[in-house]
Amino acid sequence: xxxxxxxxxxxxxxxxxxxSVELVRLLKKSGAQVQVIxxxxxxxxxxxxxxxxxxxxxxxxxxxxxxxRWEVEHVALADKADIFLIAPATANxxxxxxxxxxxxxxxxxxxxxxxxxxxxxxxxxNMYENxxxxxxxxxxxxxxxxxxxxxxxxxxxxxxxxxxxxxxxxIVEHIKVILGKDGDLKDKRFLITAxxxxxxxxxxxxxxxxxxxxxxxxxxxxxxxxxxxxxxxSGPTNLTPPIGLEEFxxxxxxxxxxxxxxxxYADVDxxxxxxxxxxxAPEEIKHKKIKKQGLNLTLELKKNPDILQELGNKKxxxxxxxxxxxxxxxxxxxxxxxxxxxLDFIVVNDLTEAxxxxxxxxxxxxxxxxxxxxxxxxxxxxxxxxxxxxDRVLLYLQ
Ligand code: PMT
Numbered sequence: 001x002x003x004x005x006x007x008x009x010x011x012x013x014x015x016x017x018x019x020s021v022e023l024v025r026l027l028k029k030s031g032a033q034v035q036v037i038x039x040x041x042x043x044x045x046x047x048x049x050x051x052x053x054x055x056x057x058x059x060x061x062x063x064x065x066x067x068x069r070w071e072v073e074h075v076a077l078a079d080k081a082d083i084f085l086i087a088p089a090t091a092n093x094x095x096x097x098x099x100x101x102x103x104x105x106x107x108x109x110x111x112x113x114x115x116x117x118x119x120x121x122x123x124x125x126n127m128y129e130n131x132x133x134x135x136x137x138x139x140x141x142x143x144x145x146x147x148x149x150x151x152x153x154x155x156x157x158x159x160x161x162x163x164x165x166x167x168x169x170x171i172v173e174h175i176k177v178i179l180g181k182d183g184d185l186k187d188k189r190f191l192i193t194a195x196x197x198x199x200x201x202x203x204x205x206x207x208x209x210x211x212x213x214x215x216x217x218x219x220x221x222x223x224x225x226x227x228x229x230x231x232x233x234s235g236p237t238n239l240t241p242p243i244g245l246e247e248f249x250x251x252x253x254x255x256x257x258x259x260x261x262x263x264x265y266a267d268v269d270x271x272x273x274x275x276x277x278x279x280x281a282p283e284e285i286k287h288k289k290i291k292k293q294g295l296n297l298t299l300e301l302k303k304n305p306d307i308l309q310e311l312g313n314k315k316x317x318x319x320x321x322x323x324x325x326x327x328x329x330x331x332x333x334x335x336x337x338x339x340x341x342x343l344d345f346i347v348v349n350d351l352t353e354a355x356x357x358x359x360x361x362x363x364x365x366x367x368x369x370x371x372x373x374x375x376x377x378x379x380x381x382x383x384x385x386x387x388x389x390x391d392r393v394l395l396y397l398q
Contacts, residue, residue: 001176001225003031008081008115010106011051013041015156016088016122016165021046023087023168024054030172035077036060037106039093063105074105078112083175086110088122088165091133097145098136116178117145120171125161146178170243176225177244183227184394189246190228191261191268192220193275193307195235197254201299202286210358211276213237215323218386219272220245226390231268233260235275254278254304261307265314270393272321273308274347276358280304312342319396321389324348325357331366331374338368344396345369347389355379367392 007027011020027034034055038048048059063074078084086093086106093107097119102108110117119140127133128150137147148171151164194216199207213234220232221242231247235257241248247264251257254277265271280301290297308322322343324334327350334348347365351357356364356379363385367375377388 001030001179002027002172005032005082005179006080007032007034007175008077008084008109008113009034009036009051009055010084010086010089010093010110011036011038011042011046012086012088012090012093012106013039013044014088014090014122014165015045017042017045019165019168020087021050021054023085023171024051026168026172027175028054028056030176033057035081037077037109039104039106041090041092060105063108074109075112078109078115081113081115083179084110084113084115084117085120085171085175086117087120087171089119091121091123091127091130091136094119094121094133094136094140098139118171118174118178119145119147120165121147121150121163122165123150123163124155124157125159125163128163129161146174148174173243180225180227183225185223185390186227188228188270188397189268190220190223190230190270190272191233191264192216192223192230192272193233193257193261193277194220195237195239196276197235197257197278197304198252199254199278199281199304200252200285201282202288202290204289207278207281208236209276209278211235211237212359213239214359214361215363215382215385216272216274217242218382219274219389222383222386222390228270231264233257233264233275254281254307258305258307258310261311265311265318268318269397270319270321271311272323272389272393273311274323276325277307278304279306306341308343309341312340315342319344319393321393322346325351327351331368334366334368338370343370345392 011017035057036051036055037060052059096107102111151166152162153164154160155163195213196208196211217239220230223230224244229246233249249260281304283300283302320343324337326333330350334346338346346368349356349365353364355362363382364379
């Protein structure tokens, strides 16, 4: 995602400057080129040498020192940036930015850049909550600058509250989302379902399946990073929802998923139903725990609504993608679902194959298109498969 992107990272004088060292490492690992500019007070917290070693670039600290290479002159740097990150951003630099002050290399370059700017505030909670700082942050946002919310917790100054520097991994995710805003799925609205459903039997038991949600969450994450607006409807999982979702709706039962899907369906361009929805639910939910008695227990099940089938009946201009989890007659069963549910294509995984289906990080699928084409994809990470699926969605959208 960040391959060959040029990131200018401004490091200002806060204790969280040491966390930006890890940020540089992650940015480099994601393929970005990183140029660090440090303010004078930033250099008091971490030495420029540390950033220089990790970024593999000389660090700029002084406006008037002869640059090591001519192109690091401030306007050239401002032009070259794909993204301009200020992390950590002190109340002082935020105030200067809001006022348009350019009195050192960092603020001068900032004022000259047309790149997207991300500010990561990190400071004492009282400084952060000070109405002057809040006004300055509001001013930056008004000018289209992305200001991340600091996290809450114990602060280096001994206080507890809002002001903590987020995990560097989270900042990198934000960068991907912001850079992806002009991607090939720009402004397309997606509804993605993920995870299992959970059908209660009594207050302690339920019927479910092995879906972890990884496939659906990967689809949501990659769609966002390509510019889509994504609504994710998820059954119970242990996953953290991707950054940048338009809406995140948690459901338990197939019926709840049905209601949520129907609420949003009319206003989306694409539906991808990767959730593993229970076909049946107990006819009656017992309000008290079922006691152990006799050798057998019979549960009466009733059919759940087939959400995807219903969408297929109603669809007109939207792109509709289904998944099929099969153990036998894989292609034929998927073919049947493709037709019966009136889909554009269906992604089928054979649950008997090692590395395919539930819970793992990889999947092996066939994609069956409505025109009869069948593509067999090799084993790959669910994240990479998500992009493969989105590449195909794009073709149906055009
Ligand atoms: O979540 P992971 O651990 O990453 O695992 C990924 C996965 C195996 C769950 C995923 O790749 C997958 O195959 N999802 C679909 C599972 C499934 O329910 O398949 P199905 O063949 O039973 O259903 C076919 C399609 O109809 C699916 O798109 C399903 O969402 C939809 N359906 C099914 C039943 C129902 N009542 N309503 C539905 O909408």
